[in-house]
Structures are given as C-alpha cells and as structure tokens.
Amino acid sequence: MEERERAAEGEAVSDAGAGALPDAEFGVALLHVFGQQLKLCRVRAGMDRARFGSLTGYSASTIASFEQGRRIPPPKFIDRADEVLDAGGVLKAGKEVVAQAQYPAFFRSAARLEAEAVELCVYDTYIVNGLLQTEEYTRAVLSMRRPLLDQDTIEQRAAARVARQEIFNRWPAPLLSFVMEETVVKRRLGGRAVQRGQLEQILLIGQKRNVEIQIMPLDREDNAGVDGPFTLLTRQGGDQFGYMEAQGKSTLVTDRNEVRALAARYGIIRAQALTPRESLAYIEKLLEEL
Structure with missing residues (x-):
C-alpha cells in the first residue's frame, strides 16, 4: 500500500474514534480534558489566573475560558504555558488533541x-x-445551520x-x-x-x-x-x-x-x-x- 493511502487510512481511523460521542460533544469533551490538565499544571505551579495570564499574554478571563474548555487555546499559548508552568512537555503533547477538537x-x-x-x-x-x-460571516453562517448548533459549538467552530x-x-x-x-x-x-x-x-x-x-x-x-x-x-x-x-x-x-x-x-x-x-x-x- 502506498504511503499516501496509508496516511489517508490512518486519518479515517482517527476520525472514526469520534463516533462514541456525538461530534459536537466529542470536541467539547477533548477541550474540557485539556483545560483540566492546564488548570492542574497551573495550580501545581502555585499561580493564580491573573499571574499566569500576565506571563502568557492573556487576561485572567481568557485563561478561565481555556481551562473550562469554552475557548480553543492557540498553539503558541500552549507552548508558552508549558514553559511557564514547567509542565515538562505535557501541555505541548496536548496540541494535537486541541487541533482534533476544534474541527467537526x-x-x-x-x-x-x-x-x-x-x-x-x-x-x-x-x-x-x-x-x-x-468571524462575523462565520457566526452568521453557522447560526443558519439546521438542526441548530448550540452557541458553544458556534464559538468553537468560529475560533477554529x-x-x-x-x-x-x-x-x-x-x-x-x-x-x-x-x-x-x-x-x-x-x-x-x-x-x-x-x-x-x-x-x-x-x-x-x-x-x-x-x-x-x-x-x-x-x-x-x-x-x-x-x-x-x-x-x-x-x-x-x-x-x-x-x-x-x-x-x-x-x-x-x-x-x-x-x-x-x-x-x-x-x-x-x-x-x-x-x-x-x-x-x-x-x-x-x-
């Protein structure tokens, strides 16, 4: 089997794993898991959200959104967070999880x-x-979908x-x-x-x-x-x-x-x-x- 076909098969298998949950729930669940890992690393490092946010260039409210799985952390933030929190690569390893979660x-x-x-x-x-x-066009288009998408899913896909x-x-x-x-x-x-x-x-x-x-x-x-x-x-x-x-x-x-x-x-x-x-x-x- 050629490499291009193996790659395509691997991608299909990976996507099939989402079938255990409805697609929107699968993405939200992955983001929630990563957010909990982020919070645990922050707490272990003894930092509140305001301090952590100042070191990574984000507000405390945005950090809360990352930790609660309501907003998708960008790759550069994840790299910086891993360094600031001395996470030993744990957060960086989650970048692929986040990348998976942000798309249907x-x-x-x-x-x-x-x-x-x-x-x-x-x-x-x-x-x-x-x-x-x-972003405005994206939200308008996603809001027109039927069946309706919930607001968290709309925001997640717009960010993606x-x-x-x-x-x-x-x-x-x-x-x-x-x-x-x-x-x-x-x-x-x-x-x-x-x-x-x-x-x-x-x-x-x-x-x-x-x-x-x-x-x-x-x-x-x-x-x-x-x-x-x-x-x-x-x-x-x-x-x-x-x-x-x-x-x-x-x-x-x-x-x-x-x-x-x-x-x-x-x-x-x-x-x-x-x-x-x-x-x-x-x-x-x-x-x-x-």
Whole structure:
C-alpha cells in the first residue's frame, strides 16, 4: 500500500474514534480534558489566573475560558504555558488533541492536509471559503445551520476557522488559489454590514503575493464547475489530494487518476473565470454599491 493511502487510512481511523460521542460533544469533551490538565499544571505551579495570564499574554478571563474548555487555546499559548508552568512537555503533547477538537469530525482529515499544504486550490459555489471568512460571516453562517448548533459549538467552530487562517502567515508561503461563483460574493448572508466586512476581507487577502482570488461570472456560457465545489491540496514532495464536502459529509480523494481529473478541471475553471486583477476590481465595485 502506498504511503499516501496509508496516511489517508490512518486519518479515517482517527476520525472514526469520534463516533462514541456525538461530534459536537466529542470536541467539547477533548477541550474540557485539556483545560483540566492546564488548570492542574497551573495550580501545581502555585499561580493564580491573573499571574499566569500576565506571563502568557492573556487576561485572567481568557485563561478561565481555556481551562473550562469554552475557548480553543492557540498553539503558541500552549507552548508558552508549558514553559511557564514547567509542565515538562505535557501541555505541548496536548496540541494535537486541541487541533482534533476544534474541527467537526468530517473535516479533520482535510484540516491535517491543509496544515501541511504547499499549494491549495479551492472552488466554491455557495458560501465564502472558511479560509477567507470573517468571524462575523462565520457566526452568521453557522447560526443558519439546521438542526441548530448550540452557541458553544458556534464559538468553537468560529475560533477554529480563524486559527486555520494562520496559513496566510506561514513561511515558506504556500501558493493559494480561490475561485468562487459570483453569487458567493453577492449573497448577503448575515446582512449588509456582514457582507461589507466579508468583501473587504476578500479584497485584503487577495492582495497577498501568494494568493490569487478569482470570480466566475454568472454570464459565462461555459463553466467546468457544474459538478460542484472541491479543494485540491498538495503536500511537500508533490502528493496531491482532493476534498469534497456536502451536507456534513466529506470525501477525501486519494486515487491519483481521480485527483488528476480534479486538477485538470480546476485548471479549466481558472481559465474560464475573471483574472485575479479583474476579480479584485469586481469586489471593489460591489463594495462601492453597498
């Protein structure tokens, strides 16, 4: 069995472990366990939350949120906390647990690949991709889910999407390409103010040297994306994977021929869309009209 297939199998097995609890409860439980470990280490070190927070750059209330599993601790905080509390690597070892907890089960395999990607190509047809979303847009979208998500789950997933956006700060910088249908940026999910903030964020990210954002106009008579949204992820060394998601279910594509077909399709979609320069000009025009 090839390494890429073994990796995919391992990810699937890991995700299957979430089945013992409903997905939202599984994530909350993992964060709660880590929070208790953090609190025990802090108490053992003889520090109150205010002192600990001052040494790690967070308020006492934020520390309480970390310890109670209501907020996701960022990796840099975990590293610093391990040093400040002299935890001997115990907290650092929990970073993978936290990384698992912050995503719904169906997305965890893709999240691992995304974190390692040197190139990412995304085609979206209905909503703005999570990597480009503002917190306000994310909360609006998650609040529309049916059945309803509880507020803790909404906050947890919103924080997770913000954490994923660290990909824009990585170095060496990965190559990132986003193509989205025109309806994606015109849809007023969350209201006018949320749409404005989202368009401004797309415009800002689109100006990064390693990012290309393109709009597929509604008046195109040819569109190779009629089969729906998908993502292509390329790891160091050239291994490429496809990812598709719908209705809370996902498919991780590892077969080389299927991935090659997705890559060819994406190339055609990019050629049919507006150029990156034209697309940013279009976003600016939409902002002026709001």
